[in-house]
Amino acid sequence: MALSCKTLVASLTLLTMTGCTIIPGSHFEGIESGKQTEKLEQDLEKVNIQIIDSTLINQQKQLNTRTSKPSNLAGIDTSDYQYKLGVGDVLTIGVWDHPELTIPAAVQRTAEFDGFRVQADGTITYAYAPNIQAEGKTVQEVHAELVKRLSRVIEDPQIDIKIVGFRSQKAYVTGEVSKPGVYPVTEVPLTLIDALNQAGGLTELADWKTVTFTRGDKTEVIKLDDFYAYGDISQNRLLKHGDIVHVNRNDAQKVFVLGDVKRAGTVTVDRYGLNLARAISDAGGLNESTADANGVFVLRKRDYEQDGVIADVYQLHAKNVAALVLAEQFELQPHDIVYVTSAPLARWNRVISLLLPSIATVDSIDDLAATN
Template identity: 80%
Template sequence: MALSCKTIVTSFALLAMTGCTIIPGSHFEGIESGEQIDNVEKELEKVNIQIIDSSLINQQKQTQVKSFTPSSLDGVDTSNYQYKLGVGDALTIGVWDHPELTIPAAVQRTAEFDGFRVDPDGTITFAYAPNIPAAGKTVKEVRNELVKRLSRVIEDPQIDVKVVGFRSQKAYVTGEVNTPGVLPVTDIPLTLVDALNKAGGLTESADWRTVTFTRGDKTEIIKLDDFYAKGDISQNRLLKHGDIVHVNRNDMQKVFVLGDVKRAGTVGVNRYGLSLAQALSETGGINENTADANGVFVLRKRNLETDGVIADVYQLHAKNMTALVFAEQFKLQPSDIVYVTSAPLARWNKVLSLLLPSLSTVDAIDDLSGN
């Protein structure tokens, strides 16, 4: 009769503990061997163990919300958005039926170059309307003030005001994006997602799960993956002057593959996910001659205080051909530990390899004594 998954894990843990006693000095100081085994058994009671089968795969799929790409403006109220002018912005001002009041753009000169700039004192000056407050005002408010001033010399003036140079306000995108830099805040609403797109998108080494958003002295973590993969539109932000969006590296998004595999090590989890089959493949696969195909485990840490368990342990019976399909469908999470155990004979051979040098030494001493 096949051993249950918990029995296998228990046996493996006990073997590991008893194996320590074979090597001199490799015990826990102050703790007897029996206490160590008791502690292991108590800890195993706090572990949730499951077999990787069709039922678990279906359960995993049901918990995953269908991925889609929401609009970059979703979750951001732009209905009342109005651009506020600042120092350095350039305006064009036109008065209908009064071309003498409009400065035409010269040849090979832009409207921004010939426009009216908001001076360091926050004002602009126009014909018959000097020192109009502009900084912190909307285009509509500046237009209304111009109409009021020009009405003294022109009957019912029709005035057109446009911003042709947005120079006063900027947002910053830094970190793991293809083109980090400065983005102007304009009369078109700029969201956090817009800013990432304008910066060329995330690099291959970027942490796609979260970005850091800083406004003034307040910093918050934006769950970017929840926005794209789960449709959580509350994660988007409307950017203002001085806002900083920083994308971290993906250094922490890894799983660890250990045990009887050809190349133990870490495997990165990218934005498209990582399956158990991919993780084993990246490390060269299991050692066919020594590994226990039924001893492929995935350990996933949990919070004992909130969840009541230390970890989830998933076991794959890789000797079953169907299990290869399950391995391809089982999605790993960052910080998961994939562990492949050795077959019982291989483990015994390892123990012998530790004992043989000692036996050889004893034989050599006996030979010398006999002589």
């Protein structure tokens, strides 16, 4: 049994790396069984096998506790935020006690329609104050310049300026949100989280873990889950003109449930996570007449180049009643493979033997993956 389990482990490790579908009866050419066996034994030394028990669950909980603490709680300081005017923005300007300098409100016309638009050369023109530079200036700076100009003809002018049309600066929210589109950057600071909320929030098909944030030619991954789940406000960003926030689909947030279950296929890891018990349940449960309850494996690919380990393999002895509790506490990760063997395990030896040639070398695995 121990040797068969190791053989199955090596075979399933192959599946995690190639993503290929192997059909019993197929075969691989050019590799002899002796070489297969020798390479298999070598690869088994690169697989980390663990039993899913209370000790492992406690270790994972401690690890999650350590990694879930946000590394930086520094938020966005908007205390000194000031909107800078741009071409296309519209202002209303009024001078107290001088109605001749104020455009009267008209029926069926908006303040934006009657306002002063920042022209292509970045200026606005007002009575007695032509060609005031507005682009790149704050309202306060334009106000000061207007007071200076009008003081030449009006004693102590009291001027009121408001922005009634924000047309120069925009941020974009795309992907799996309820209302993707263009959102103006205004005098009220717009953060990444604000923009997602204005876009109606994420859809059911959205990846709740991360979003991509692009500014210019630089793109970074924002850990959205760290913000919502752990309060890591360092994941937020103050948006500027041209910024793009993209919400991916959760297609990659999948776990593969294979083997002797009623509905083999993929199960989505949603925003609340996914445990082993639910993954098996969503696959219809084990085939009671043929499945080996002690042959429930979870395979998790590792970075071989970094630590010399091909995969972590976890085995659940599901015949034990306590295992059901353990399965509910064992959290899966995207791209995990849950594999349920048949009883007896020896029935899978033929399929396993067909898989062995693919783990002859790392290069041959990469070549196989490229052709599937």
